[in-house]
Amino acid sequence: MPPLNYFVVESPEEVGRKAYERVAGDVLQDLDLIKVIDRLHIYVDPKIPIFIAAGVLHHMPRTIRVGDFANVNRGDTRIVLDIGDETYLAPLLRVLWEIYGKENVEQPDRFTVILPAGMAGEEDLEQVVVADPGETLHKDVIYAMQYLAPEGFKVRRQYIRGERFYYVASEDTLPGDVVERMVMPLFERMGVTL
Amino acid sequence: MTTLVPVTYKGGVYRHDEIMDLIDDLGGYVVQKHVMAQDVVLQSFVPREDINLIRAVAKPLAGQVTEAPLVGTEIAVVSPSLEIHHLPHTSCDIAEYLRRSGAKTNMVGLARGFGKRIANLNDEERDVINEHDLAVYMLGNFEECIQHKFPVLRRGIHVPIVVTGAPDRETLMRIIDPPVEGYVGGIGRIMHRFKRPEELAKLDELVDEVSRVLDARRDVLAKDPLSVFPPRLMTIIEEEIPEVNFLTHPTPVTVQMEGLRVKLPYDSYAPEIRSLEVAEGVTVGDVAEVKPSRMRNYILIRVKPFSETRILV
Numbered sequence: 001m002p003p004l005n006y007f008v009v010e011s012p013e014e015v016g017r018k019a020y021e022r023v024a025g026d027v028l029q030d031l032d033l034i035k036v037i038d039r040l041h042i043y044v045d046p047k048i049p050i051f052i053a054a055g056v057l058h059h060m061p062r063t064i065r066v067g068d069f070a071n072v073n074r075g076d077t078r079i080v081l082d083i084g085d086e087t088y089l090a091p092l093l094r095v096l097w098e099i100y101g102k103e104n105v106e107q108p109d110r111f112t113v114i115l116p117a118g119m120a121g122e123e124d125l126e127q128v129v130v131a132d133p134g135e136t137l138h139k140d141v142i143y144a145m146q147y148l149a150p151e152g153f154k155v156r157r158q159y160i161r162g163e164r165f166y167y168v169a170s171e172d173t174l175p176g177d178v179v180e181r182m183v184m185p186l187f188e189r190m191g192v193t194l
Numbered sequence: 195m196t197t198l199v200p201v202t203y204k205g206g207v208y209r210h211d212e213i214m215d216l217i218d219d220l221g222g223y224v225v226q227k228h229v230m231a232q233d234v235v236l237q238s239f240v241p242r243e244d245i246n247l248i249r250a251v252a253k254p255l256a257g258q259v260t261e262a263p264l265v266g267t268e269i270a271v272v273s274p275s276l277e278i279h280h281l282p283h284t285s286c287d288i289a290e291y292l293r294r295s296g297a298k299t300n301m302v303g304l305a306r307g308f309g310k311r312i313a314n315l316n317d318e319e320r321d322v323i324n325e326h327d328l329a330v331y332m333l334g335n336f337e338e339c340i341q342h343k344f345p346v347l348r349r350g351i352h353v354p355i356v357v358t359g360a361p362d363r364e365t366l367m368r369i370i371d372p373p374v375e376g377y378v379g380g381i382g383r384i385m386h387r388f389k390r391p392e393e394l395a396k397l398d399e400l401v402d403e404v405s406r407v408l409d410a411r412r413d414v415l416a417k418d419p420l421s422v423f424p425p426r427l428m429t430i431i432e433e434e435i436p437e438v439n440f441l442t443h444p445t446p447v448t449v450q451m452e453g454l455r456v457k458l459p460y461d462s463y464a465p466e467i468r469s470l471e472v473a474e475g476v477t478v479g480d481v482a483e484v485k486p487s488r489m490r491n492y493i494l495i496r497v498k499p500f501s502e503t504r505i506l507v
Contacts (some may be wrong), residue, residue, distance in 0.1 A: 011336075019335035019360045019382045026385035041494020046338040049310055150334070151279040171309045 004038035006190055012047065020044055024148055031144050036137060038163075041186045044150070050178075051149045054166040054186040061133040066086055070113075073144030079122060081113040091131045099128075141165055146155070164194060198222060198239040198423070200265030202296055203248070205257025210234040216251055220244045223425035225266055225449040227297065235264045237296045239425055262296030263405035266425060268450045269297045270326040272347070274313070274333070276303030279383065284332055287388040288358070288381075291397040292330070292404065298448050300326065300489075304347070313343035316468070319380040320350040321488040327451045328354045328375075328408060335360040335382040341369040348374070354407045356383075358400065375410070411451065420497040421481035422472055422507040424449050426494065430478075431456060434470050435463065453482065456493040460486040464493055473507045481505055 003149075009024060011017035024042060028034050034099045040055040040090065066072065070092070071082040083089060096105045106114040115122075138160045145158065145167035153169035157178070166183045168174060175181070179194075198221075203213055213236065214224055222240035225262035228351040240248060249259050269292055273285040279309060280303075289299040301321055306314040323329050329351060333340045340359050348355060354375040359366055360382025367377055378400045388397055428447045431454070432438050438446045441457055456467065464486075478484065478495070481503055487494040500506050 013336055013338065015361050015365075016336040016382075019384075023335075023383060030385070040408075044336075046310060046336040049339075147278060150308070150336075150339075151275060151277055152312055154312075171312050189450050 003147075004034065004037055004040055006041070008040075008043045008189075009044070011044045016044065016046070021062060027144055027148050031140060031147070033140060033144055036141070039190045039192075041190055042148070043182070043186065046150075049150075049153065049170055049172065050174075050182070051153050051169045052166065052182055052186065053145050053148065054183055054190070055164075056192055057137075057163045057165065060137065062148060063129050064131045064133065065126065066092065066128045066130060072125050074122075075117060078117050079115045079125065081114065081115070083111045086110065088130050095130055116142060138165075142167065164192065168193075196221060196243070197216055198425075199242045199245070199380060200262050200296055201240055201245065202260050202262040202265065203234075203236040203252065203257055204260070205234055205240065205252060205255050206232055207234050209255055210236070210257075213248065213252060213257060214254070216248060220247070223385075223411055223423075223429060225425050225428065226296075226443070227446055235470075237262060262456065264292060264401070264408070265296035266447055266449045266451065267297050267327045268325075268455065268483035269299045269404065269409055270302045270323045270329040270353075271299050272302045272304065272307070272323060272329050272331045274304055276301075277308070279308070280332070283387055284381065284384050288330060288332060288397065288400065291388075291401065295401050295405075297404075298445055302329075307347060310339040310342045313346050315347050315349060317350075323351055324353055325455070325487060325489065325494055326353055327411070328356065328404060330404065331355055331357045332381070333357060333359040335402055337361045337365055337369055340366070344370055354411060356400070356403055356407060375407040378403050408451070408464040415451065415499075418499045418501045419506065420452060421500055421503045421505045422497055422498055424452070424454050424495075426507070427472065427478065427482070427497065428454055430470060430472060431467065436467065437463075453494065453496040455487060455489070456495065458493060459491045459493070460493045467493060467495070476507055 009017050009021045011020060020042060036057055038056045038058045043052040065192045069085040069088055073082060100115055104116050141160060142158055149169045152171050154171060155174055156169040157174055158167045159165060168178055169182060184194055203400045211227055217224055217238050217240055220241055222238055224236050226237035245259060252259060271285060271289045273280045285301055289301050292299045302319060304319055305316060331347060356376035357366055357370060357374055358378045358381040362379035363377045366379055381396050388394060431447055431459040437458060441494040443457045446457050464484050468484050470478045472478055472481060481498055485494045
């Protein structure tokens with residue numbers, strides 16, 4: 001596994017710690033998250049029992065807007081969108097149908113979309129948000145943590161906002177102050193505050 | 195008396211029926227036949243002194259005869275669950291490796307086998323595991339968890355158990371009380387395919403451990419032999435009940451060390467099987483117990499020992 005900027009696995013059991021280091025490496029590699037996560041600290045103690053993963057992501061990808069992948073050519077009676085990259089075409093059409101109505105969105109070929117001119121809000125067409133890759137990324141990161149944690153640890157608390165995330169799991173009820181007591185110190189060791 | 199030894203024959207489809215006939219003529223049994231595209235794998239029992247003869251016949255056909263210690267055994271590979279945490283690696287890799295050594299493996303994914311405190315084994319799982327010759331328990335990375343949960347997972351299991359886990363063999367032996375029949379350390383929760391030499395070496399170690407445990411069981415059986423050799427009973431069932439040959443299961447009649455699993459519905463076929471004649475005047479019902487299996491609606495046949503029936507066919 002190519003190293004993250006900070007990757008520590010802690011556990012009172014040395015054998016389990018080493019095994020978890022490999023498990024974490026495999027999971028992050030499988031889910032293609034190595035380039036996404038910048039710092040990760042895992043603490044597992046089967047005696048308590050508790051599993052904590054705290055980490056920091058690299059800069060989140062920004063939202064994708066119409067202007068990022070299409071040229072907007074305004075005419076007198078119609079607006080022609082010239083699509084440069086098809087990746088976000090499906091969500092774009094869904095957004096346009098919502099704004100203009102399905103019957104007004106014409107698509108004569110794969111790379112062209114024609115809209116009627118003179119409707120409200122068309123001056124901001126380039127700025128319309130089509131997709132947010134960060135949203136699926138958050139889901140992927142939480143999925144990776146679920147996948148990583150011991151399966152029996154079903155009681156969990158998860159958090160992901162901006163670039164920081166944590167995932168705490170246990171098979172017993174989690175104490176109310178678990179975040180303050182156990183998660184925050186891990187963030188401090190990574191040099192960030194929650 | 196000739197000793198039958200378990201071997202695997204690997205060769206091409208072309209003229210493999212000659213090998214099957216030869217094994218039959220020598221008094222051996224083919225317990226499993228796999229045809230994969232151009233290749234054939236026969237798991238069989240053959241007389242020890244005739245192995246070289248089979249090798250000689252197989253040579254022009256480019257067939258290979260190798261010893262396969264696990265032929266004629268059905269092994270349960272017990273995984274704490276069938277979730278992504280345990281599948282496909284470890285569970286499938288271990289099951290497949292045991293299969294290559296000739297065993298018929300069934301994967302038993304427990305409904306609630308995960309966790310330390312919450313791990314559980316229900317009666318159906320217990321009975322299904324007990325229908326096998328041996329159970330391989332695949333446990334995880336932490337000594338603490340294994341020590342805590344294993345007593346629950348083994349409750350009511352009376353077949354030999356081999357435990358695997360990430361802690362080394364000595365640690366496993368220390369924390370498991372009362373002791374089980376076999377231990378293999380260094381295989382815990384592994385999230386990638388077993389491919390490194392040290393990982394494959396662990397699988398070999400597991401096969402050796404399983405063979406050792408089963409050999410010990412065979413030695414015990416030899417002291418009070420079974421009334422009929424299960425592969426022989428298999429041949430009789432296959433000949434007398436033609437429906438078996440129409441089943442699509444990979445092994446419609448599965449040979450175990452002390453019996454058979456017949457994948458036909460119990461209610462409709464059990465009386466017929468009981469009345470089958472094994473030898474003159476001796477029926478299956480005389481030498482074996484024909485019971486419903488907990489696995490679907492299959493039939494489980496348990497061959498009784500000589501001491502009980504006073505019959506040796």
